[in-house]
Amino acid sequence: MAVALSADHKVVVLASPEEVPSFKKIPNVQVYPYRTSDVADDKDVNVPRSVRLTRKSMVETLDDQFVTPARVKAIEKELGLTLYQAASNYLLYGQIVRDYGGVWDYMQTHEEIVQSYVGAYRTLSKIFADDHPSVVFYETLDNISSCVAFALARRHGVFALEFRLSALGQGQITPAFGFRRSNIVFEHLYRQKALIASSSFGQADGVLDSLENHLERSAYRRMHKNMVYGNSPLNFKQVLPRLQRWANVRRGLHNLRWHVQSARNRFWLERHLTQVVPDAPYVFFPMHHQPEASTCSQSPAWVYQDMIIEQLAIHAPGEFKVVVKEHPRSYGRRGEKFFGRLLKLPNVIVCHPLVDNTSLIKKAAAVMVINGSIGLEAILAGARVGVLGRPYYSLYRGAVKLKRPEDIYEALCDEAWCPETMLEERRSFLAAYTQSLYEFGHSVD
Numbered sequence: 001m002a003v004a005l006s007a008d009h010k011v012v013v014l015a016s017p018e019e020v021p022s023f024k025k026i027p028n029v030q031v032y033p034y035r036t037s038d039v040a041d042d043k044d045v046n047v048p049r050s051v052r053l054t055r056k057s058m059v060e061t062l063d064d065q066f067v068t069p070a071r072v073k074a075i076e077k078e079l080g081l082t083l084y085q086a087a088s089n090y091l092l093y094g095q096i097v098r099d100y101g102g103v104w105d106y107m108q109t110h111e112e113i114v115q116s117y118v119g120a121y122r123t124l125s126k127i128f129a130d131d132h133p134s135v136v137f138y139e140t141l142d143n144i145s146s147c148v149a150f151a152l153a154r155r156h157g158v159f160a161l162e163f164r165l166s167a168l169g170q171g172q173i174t175p176a177f178g179f180r181r182s183n184i185v186f187e188h189l190y191r192q193k194a195l196i197a198s199s200s201f202g203q204a205d206g207v208l209d210s211l212e213n214h215l216e217r218s219a220y221r222r223m224h225k226n227m228v229y230g231n232s233p234l235n236f237k238q239v240l241p242r243l244q245r246w247a248n249v250r251r252g253l254h255n256l257r258w259h260v261q262s263a264r265n266r267f268w269l270e271r272h273l274t275q276v277v278p279d280a281p282y283v284f285f286p287m288h289h290q291p292e293a294s295t296c297s298q299s300p301a302w303v304y305q306d307m308i309i310e311q312l313a314i315h316a317p318g319e320f321k322v323v324v325k326e327h328p329r330s331y332g333r334r335g336e337k338f339f340g341r342l343l344k345l346p347n348v349i350v351c352h353p354l355v356d357n358t359s360l361i362k363k364a365a366a367v368m369v370i371n372g373s374i375g376l377e378a379i380l381a382g383a384r385v386g387v388l389g390r391p392y393y394s395l396y397r398g399a400v401k402l403k404r405p406e407d408i409y410e411a412l413c414d415e416a417w418c419p420e421t422m423l424e425e426r427r428s429f430l431a432a433y434t435q436s437l438y439e440f441g442h443s444v445d
Contacts, residue, residue: 001137002029012131014123014145016040017058018051030131035060035123038090038116038144041106060119067118075121079151086120086147087113089297096291096303100333101261113144120145124152136160141179142293150178159184163438167373168207168214172437174392181298181371183392189432190395196431204430211380212358265335272336272343273326273352277359282321282349283312283408284364286357286374289329294371299389302370306342308388308405312368313345315406321347325360328353368408375399380430382420386411396429398422 005011006028013023013031017040023031034040040055076082084091087107094104107113124145127133136153138146140162153160164181166172177184189195207214287305288295295303302308312322324342326334331353342348351360361367361378369375371389378385379396386408387394387401394401398419400411411417419426 002026010131012127012133014127014149017054032123032127033058034145036116036119036145037112038087038107038120062115062119062122066122067114071118072114075118079121079148079155081147081151083113083117086117086144086151088300089142089147089293092296092300092303093291096296100258102258107144116144117148120148121152124149128152128156134158138162140293140297141181142297166437167376168434168437172439174433174436174438176392179298180390181392183433183436186392186433186436187395189435190429193428193432196428196435200431200435201427203434204427207430207434208380208427211377261335262332266332268336269326269331269339269352272339273350275352275355277355277363278321278323278349278351280363281319281365282323282363283316284323284325284360284367285309285312286325286360286367286369286372287327287330288370288372289327290333295389298391299370302388305370306338308370309342309348310345311405312408313342313348315409316347317409320365320409321349323349323351323360323364325351325355325357326353366408366412368402368405376433379419380426382422382426384412384417384419393429393433397425398429 002011002013002023003026006026011026011029013029014034015023015031017033020031020033023029035058037059040059072083090107094106094108097104107116133153133156135158136149138149138160141147141150150160159177161175161177162181163173164176166174174183175185176182285305285308290296290303290305295305309322309324316322322345326339339350343350357374357377358381361374361381361383364378364383366384366386367375367378368386368388369378369391370387371391375385375387375391376393379393379399385396385399387399388405390401393399400408400417402408402411
């Protein structure tokens with residue numbers, strides 16, 4: 001990306017210390033190293049020792065005069081971003097990792113968070129003052145530095161964007177803006193339908209005519225499906241290559257409790273998770289992979305999914321079941337401790353990750369999601385979709401934005417909620433989304 005942009009633009013890169021040499025080789029690219037420990041973490045055993053040594057030599061510890069409470073308060077006021085908002089993603093990450101039996105030693109103290117927050121502001125505000133960026137890109141809005149970059153860009157009136165993989169294509173991406181990861185191109189097109197190209201409607205029709213086949217071919221779904229068995233400690237095709245590298249062995253030993261607990265969880269899950277599509281009627285809640293920014297950063301209010309499932313269960317009408325499906329990428333992380341309590345609720349059924357999404361969606365009275373890509377799949381299938389978070393597809397006029405999990409039952413009582421009849425609306429929605437996709441830096445059109 002830096003190579004392509006540098007042909008016509010001045011490019012300033014803020015890179016982790018070990019990446020600096022490679023960026024320096026690109027003509028017309030100015031590169032600075034991160035000196036804050038939120039990015040240049042030198043204690044993480046999950047990175048090679050040589051990288052940690054490089055980071056340690058560059059991490060800057062600010063003097064006490066720069067990290068006073070008054071200084072933090074002044075930065076918070078200027079940015080409209082509080083100290084702990086900037087750190088919230090990985091604070092929640094840590095909570096979840098520890099619940100899974102893993103080790104978490106990243107950004108654990110108030111002092112570390114303050115150092116990274118003030119340090120990121122100091123570095124980035126200088127770049128904004130000296131280089132006047134017209135647009136800012138970051139990998140994802142998760143660590144303190146990227147949150148500060150977004151807040152500074154907002155203050156200076158410029159776009160700050162990340163790129164997200166599309167659930168419908170091979171290597172296609174969409175631009176995402178802000179903590180909710182809004183697809184601003186899609187939103188503009190969907191609101192101004194006259195701007196949608198006829199070719200985009202043609203692509204939308206092609207997807208809708210063979211939706212199941214299209215989804216099954218997507219790299220996004222195959223990756224998730226393969227992870228059910230690919231991550232198993234009993235998958236010997238993966239074990240040997242890992243053992244051949246000492247760094248991998250060291251990481252495995254560091255997280256030995258995690259791996260032992262994961263193996264135990266898988267054994268329990270294989271015996272207790274349903275591997276068939278349950279009988280209707282039910283509300284379908286597909287679980288999110290965690291820890292991940294899609295909940296920890298994008299929708300922190302809904303990060304504890306067991307509470308969502310409980311609320312669905314205790315407010316359900318008598319004939320309804322709550323069908324939950326574990327996420328393929330999380331398989332083995334949550335076991336009896338998490339699901340055992342939920343399965344004691346008589347109207348809760350938990351499905352194995354390999355149970356077919358399409359069949360679960362087709363038989364569901366409604367699909368309830370936070371932000372996951374399966375919400376998009378359900379919309380395109382004409383299902384009733386209730387959304388707790390505010391992902392880009394919550395703009396769809398056939399979806400219902402929920403304030404609480406139990407609101408889905410009130411929505412189901414509304415006879416006017418018939419998204420299965422909204423074919424033209426669905427075409428426009430998908431055509432706008434398709435037109436917002438980019439492939440390797442070029443619009444699909």
